[in-house]
Amino acid sequence: MEEIMAEDKNVSHLDLVRHSMAHVMAEAVLSFFPDAKIAIGPSIENGFYYDFDLSRSLTIEDLDLISDKMKEIIKEGGAFEKKVVSKKEASEIFSNQPYKLELIEALPEVEEISIYTNGAFTDLCRGPHVESASKLNPQSFKLLSVAGAYWRGNENNPMLQRIYGTAWSNPKELRLYLTQLEEIEKRDHRKLGKELDLFSMHEEAGAGLVYWHPNGARIRMEVENFWRAQHYDNGYEMVYTPHVGKSWLWETSGHLDFYKEGMYPKMEMDNADFYAKPMNCPFHIMIYNNSKHSYRDLPCRWAELGTVYRYEKAGALHGLLRVRGFTQDDAHIICTPSQVEDEIVEVLRFSLEMLKAFGFTEYKAYISTKPEKSVGREEDWELATVSLKKAVDREGLEYEIDNGGGAFYGPKIDIKIKDALGREWQLSTIQFDFNLPERFKMAFTDSDGVEKRPFMIHRALLGSIERFFGVLIEHYAGAFPVWLSPEQVRIVPVAEPFFEYAKEVEQLLKKKGIRATADLSDDRMNAKIRVAQTKKIPYALILGENEKSQRSVSMRPRFSRENISMALDEFVDFVRKKVADKETI
RNA sequence: GCCCUUGUAGCUCAGGCGGUAGAGCACCACCAUGGUAAGGUGGGGGUCAACGGUUCAAGUCCGUUCAAGGGCUCCA
Numbered sequence: 260m261e262e263i264m265a266e267d268k269n270v271s272h273l274d275l276v277r278h279s280m281a282h283v284m285a286e287a288v289l290s291f292f293p294d295a296k297i298a299i300g301p302s303i304e305n306g307f308y309y310d311f312d313l314s315r316s317l318t319i320e321d322l323d324l325i326s327d328k329m330k331e332i333i334k335e336g337g338a339f340e341k342k343v344v345s346k347k348e349a350s351e352i353f354s355n356q357p358y359k360l361e362l363i364e365a366l367p368e369v370e371e372i373s374i375y376t377n378g379a380f381t382d383l384c385r386g387p388h389v390e391s392a393s394k395l396n397p398q399s400f401k402l403l404s405v406a407g408a409y410w411r412g413n414e415n416n417p418m419l420q421r422i423y424g425t426a427w428s429n430p431k432e433l434r435l436y437l438t439q440l441e442e443i444e445k446r447d448h449r450k451l452g453k454e455l456d457l458f459s460m461h462e463e464a465g466a467g468l469v470y471w472h473p474n475g476a477r478i479r480m481e482v483e484n485f486w487r488a489q490h491y492d493n494g495y496e497m498v499y500t501p502h503v504g505k506s507w508l509w510e511t512s513g514h515l516d517f518y519k520e521g522m523y524p525k526m527e528m529d530n531a532d533f534y535a536k537p538m539n540c541p542f543h544i545m546i547y548n549n550s551k552h553s554y555r556d557l558p559c560r561w562a563e564l565g566t567v568y569r570y571e572k573a574g575a576l577h578g579l580l581r582v583r584g585f586t587q588d589d590a591h592i593i594c595t596p597s598q599v600e601d602e603i604v605e606v607l608r609f610s611l612e613m614l615k616a617f618g619f620t621e622y623k624a625y626i627s628t629k630p631e632k633s634v635g636r637e638e639d640w641e642l643a644t645v646s647l648k649k650a651v652d653r654e655g656l657e658y659e660i661d662n663g664g665g666a667f668y669g670p671k672i673d674i675k676i677k678d679a680l681g682r683e684w685q686l687s688t689i690q691f692d693f694n695l696p697e698r699f700k701m702a703f704t705d706s707d708g709v710e711k712r713p714f715m716i717h718r719a720l721l722g723s724i725e726r727f728f729g730v731l732i733e734h735y736a737g738a739f740p741v742w743l744s745p746e747q748v749r750i751v752p753v754a755e756p757f758f759e760y761a762k763e764v765e766q767l768l769k770k771k772g773i774r775a776t777a778d779l780s781d782d783r784m785n786a787k788i789r790v791a792q793t794k795k796i797p798y799a800l801i802l803g804e805n806e807k808s809q810r811s812v813s814m815r816p817r818f819s820r821e822n823i824s825m826a827l828d829e830f831v832d833f834v835r836k837k838v839a840d841k842e843t844i
Numbered sequence: 845g846c847c848c849u850u851g852u853a854g855c856u857c858a859g860g861c862g863g864u865a866g867a868g869c870a871c872c873a874c875c876a877u878g879g880u881a882a883g884g885u886g887g888g889g890g891u892c893a894a895c896g897g898u899u900c901a902a903g904u905c906c907g908u909u910c911a912a913g914g915g916c917u918c919c920a
Contacts, residue, residue, distance in 0.1 A: 406915030413917080517920075581919095782883090813879085
């Protein structure tokens with residue numbers, strides 16, 4: 260407990276430092292741009308920012324100058340002096356600062372308004388700050404970037420210039436953070452995607468559309484095969500549905516009313532309008548509604564790796580993480596009210612099992628409950644929400660509740676995982692839908708002979724295959740576990756006389772289902788080993804006279820300088836076990 | 845969609861004040877090559893993102909478009 264307190268205290272001290280840094284930065288900027296209009300400058304995770312309205316655009320060089328000026332200000336070590344003023348006084352002080360005036364206007368009449376002065380700079384601010392600039396360390400901050408940001412985050416407001424900085428208690432922490440940034444850059448899936456020849460995007464063929472290269476496709480196939488096998492094992496059936504549907508479908512589902520801006524525009528054919536699907540649900544419902552259902556048939560659990568297309572704003576696209584065409588690992592569970600609870604418990608358990616198989620072991624759940632505007636019966640919401648909470652409790656997951664944060668059609672659980680760098684990613688989502696069953700008039704005949712509306716649960720475990728792939732690449736830094744590696748074994752003959760043995764080993768491994776390639780190029784063996792290492796291939800097999808005569812291999816794992824000799828058969832078993840166990844290496 | 849930055853060979857990049865392109869890696873050829881992270885020599889490859897403009901002359905200056913990056917916004 261004490262430790263946690265100490266940590267909290269540390270964090271809040273850092274907040275003071277960061278917030279104070281923002282003030283120092285504003286003072287520095289004002290010294291270069293006396294006419295600058297200042298907006299807001301809070302502390303944020305890892306640092307701080309301040310928004311400015313300036314006469315010209317800032318450049319990277321400006322950041323250096325501003326940074327130097329900040330160091331001067333810190334060295335002067337002026338105190339942060341607080342003063343309480345009336346609203347009227349505040350308005351006078353900031354009479355030529357329109358953004359500040361807007362903030363002051365918005366303050367309630369009774370509240371006392373505090374202003375802080377440091378050196379030549381006075382800011383409207385709730386505080387608190389460090390006592391004086393001398394408490395700041397000129398060596399433990401760094402200005403990182405300049406970006407556009409709307410005043411108050413509203414796109415109808417003027418665009419301001421935001422300077423981002425990072426600040427820490429001491430230079431060592433700063434260095435640690437900067438090193439971490441470098442590590443994140445090294446793992447960037449866009450960079451690794453190129454280096455390992457996994458996927459590409461093509462501006463001339465459309466932004467946000469992914470091309471899976473043979474190496475990436477190998478990984479995807481493994482993921483999908485595993486996914487299908489797991490679903491059959493867990494009581495799901497697979498379905499396949501079309502990629503386009505007539506407007507009737509989207510009018511009935513309501514998508515044309517409330518999701519049109521997220522859809523690709525219509526295609527006209529035979530006097531009808533067709534749309535590429537942004538979601539799979541209506542199609543699965545078509546299958547359900549194809550026949551009458553008894554309560555005895557339920558639950559239906561229908562899964563599909565369904566490829567959908569959604570319009571994302573150009574500026575929102577980001578590598579594999581936000582694209583315009585992607586494949587959801589989708590499924591819909593259609594069940595009776597009495598089955599809801601068990602289904603939710605089961606789907607959550609299944610979800611965690613799936614994530615675990617890919618090396619994710621830390622999860623956090625986010626439950627979103629009924630918003631003000633919603634459809635569906637009160638008791639259905641209640642049952643659904645209680646089921647979600649019970650399931651989370653049963654799994655012992657840490658969770659947060661976003662009261663009123665659900666979609667209008669039903670409550671949901673989102674699961675976020677932590678990757679190898681401790682970053683959170685949202686993957687799984689489990690959502691109730693009280694809207695579509697109603698719109699499509701879905702029904703089942705209950706034991707009392709009465710037709711009733713079934714519950715529908717929409718869920719994706721990996722989210723989208725593209726996004727999941729991006730997260731996997733970064734999680735493993737491109738060094739995939741053996742079962743996922745596009746190439747599992749690279750065979751390196753010591754010299755040409757051993758090419759025959761190398762080919763023989765390659766054939767044998769392939770027959771055993773191991774993805775192996777013999778490197779028969781005319782490079783020297785040193786170069787071949789290097790290539791195997793840089794491609795992050797799990798194992799390199801060095802084959803020479805010793806190995807040939809004994810039918811053995813000399814195995815060199817990636818990122819290792821040591822080699823292990825073993826019989827060829829032994830190596831086959833070794834790799835097959837790694838694959839079967841889904842071991843990292 | 846908005847603000848800023850960027851776009852030169854498959855990849856990573858160089859090309860002071862305009863005078864129609866370079867390096868390393870990769871690729872191809874030849875030579876060399878027997879033990880754990882790059883052997884040597886030579887060669888091919890670019891309408892300098894696209895389109896339009898200024899100019900005797902544009903990779904270089906201007907405009908538009910597309911794409912990428914950093915953010916904002918949005919996110920059934």
